[in-house]
Amino acid sequence: MVLKPFKSIGIGVAFSPTLKANLYEAARLSIFFESKLFLIHVGEASEDKINMLHDILSPFKKDNLTFEAVFKTGKPVNVILSVAEKKHIDLLILGAVQREQFLKYYVGSIARKITRQAQCSILLLIKPAVERVPCKNIVVNGLEDPKTKNTITYAFYVAKMLSAEKITIVEEIKQDTIHVRVDDDKSLRKANIIKERIKLRENSRVNEIVQDIPNTYTDDIAIKSQPIFGKQGYSIGHYAQITRADLLVMNAPLKMTFWDRLFPHDIEHILTELPTDVLILQ
Template sequence: MFKKIALAFAFSPRMEALIAETKKLVVTFESELVLIHVGKKTPELEEKVERVVQSKQLEGLKTTLVWKEGKPARMILEACRQHDVDLLVTGALKKEGFLTYYMGSVARKIIRKSHCSVMTLIDPQVETSSFSKVVINGTQLTVTPQVIAQGIKFSKQVKAEQVHVLNEIKMYGLQMGTAGEDSEEEVSNTRRQLVQNEIDYVQQILNTIDLADLRVNIKVTGGKWAIELARFCEKIEADILIVGDGRRLNFFDRIFPHDLEELLSTLPCNLLLIKK
C-alpha cells in the first residue's frame, strides 16, 4: 500500500516518538523510510540525528536521510516528489491547527499540494500507538470508493478491531423530500428511505472489497460531514480518521476553505488523508 514512507521531522521533544511511530508503519507496510529535515545542516545536528537513528534501530531498514534548506512546505513537498514518497507522516497539535513545527499556512500548503497521502499524528508515542478503532469518511464523492478501499486495506494491515464508515444524509434531499404537506408518518418514511440509500451506497462499495475478517459498521448522520466526523471520532475515541482528496476531481473546491480547515483546526484523532 505504501512503498515509501517519509517523516518530516524537527528537533523537538516529540522527534523520537515520531520516528518510533513512523518506524512501526514502515515495518507494518514493509516500506522504505525517508527522513526529511528542513534547516541548516551542521555536524552537531548530524550527530544528533545519527544517535536517534541508532537508538531507534533504523539501521536494518532501508533509510534515506534528506536535508534541505529553504521554505519548509516547498522543501518537504519537493523531497517527497524526488523520492517518490507514498505517505508523508507529520506531527500535529489536536487543538491548535496542524503540525507542531510547520505551523499555519505551511501546513495547509502541505495538505493542499502534496502529491502523496499524508498522516498526522496528534500524540505520537515512543512505545508507538495502535490503530484499533478506524473511522472512514463515506460521504458520497467521486473519490469515496477509493478512500473506502484504501481505508479497508489500511485497517486490515494494522489489524484494526473496529472499522466504521460514516456517511451523511444529503440535507437538501431531506428538505425536498419533506417539503410537502406530508403526514408525520410519511416524513418519517422518507427519512428512513434516504438513510437506507446512503447505507446501500456504502454497502455496494464494500461488496467489491475483500474485507477478510473485518467487521465494518455503516453509520449515517445528518449535518456537515467534517463536524459529524469529528463528533463521531470523539464519541467512540477513534484512533484514526481516514478521509480523501480527489484534487483533480475538484474535491478541494468543495471542502476548502471551511470543512477540511475546520476539521484540521480541532483534530479529533490521528488523520490519514488519502491522495490519488
C-alpha cells in the first residue's frame, strides 16, 4: 500500500516579515510529500508580488517544486476556504501567533476560524524557519475513535517522509472510566489494578492498528505507546510539550458548535495553547 494523502498543499500568503520562512517551510513540505503548492494571497495581484514569490522560491527549482499563486479579494477566511475547496487542497498550512508576555503560542482569530471550518487537513506552524529544523519526535493521538486508525497511519507516513526518529502514540483515557472512589489502601489498590487492565487493553488496540501499517512506514523508527489518564486534548498537548515533540498529530474534530467553543475540549484545548507544530488530519 502506497500512501499519498497530500497531493496538494496550500498556504495563506501575507507579505509580512515571516513570508520567506513560511514559504520555505511550505516548499520543503511540498517536496517531501511530492505535492503541488498553492500560494493563496487575499488581495489583488501585482507584478511586484508575483516576482517576489518567484524570487523567494527560486532555490527550490532544482528540486522540481511546482507551485501556483492564487490572488483573490474578499474576507480572509472566506477566500482561503473557497480556494482550498476549488483547488482541492489536501493540506492547508497556517501560522500561529506568539503571545509574548506568556511565551506561548495560540491560533489567531483567522486561523482558528479556518481550522474549525476547513474540510482539509491543517498544519499549524508556531516557528517557521528558513533553515530547516529536523522533525525527529512525533506524538500522535491514539484515542478510541473511528478516525484514529487513519490518523496513526498517516502519522507514520509523515514520519517516514520527514525522516523522523520516534513516534509516540498517546492513548488519552478519561479518569471516570475507573469507577472506583479512592479513600483507603484497598480502594487505591483496586483502582491501580483497573488502571493497569485499561492500559493493557489500550496498548493492545493500538498495537493492532500499527501492525496493519505497511512495514515501509514503520521500519527504522522507534515506536512507543503511552496511555494517559486525564482530560482529552489537554493531556496529549501537555505530553507533547514536556517531551519536546516536534509535531503533534491529531484527529480532525467533528463539526463544532458554539457550546464546544464555550466549554473547550479535545482539539479546542490544543488551539488555545499550541505545545508545538500541530497537524490536524481529516
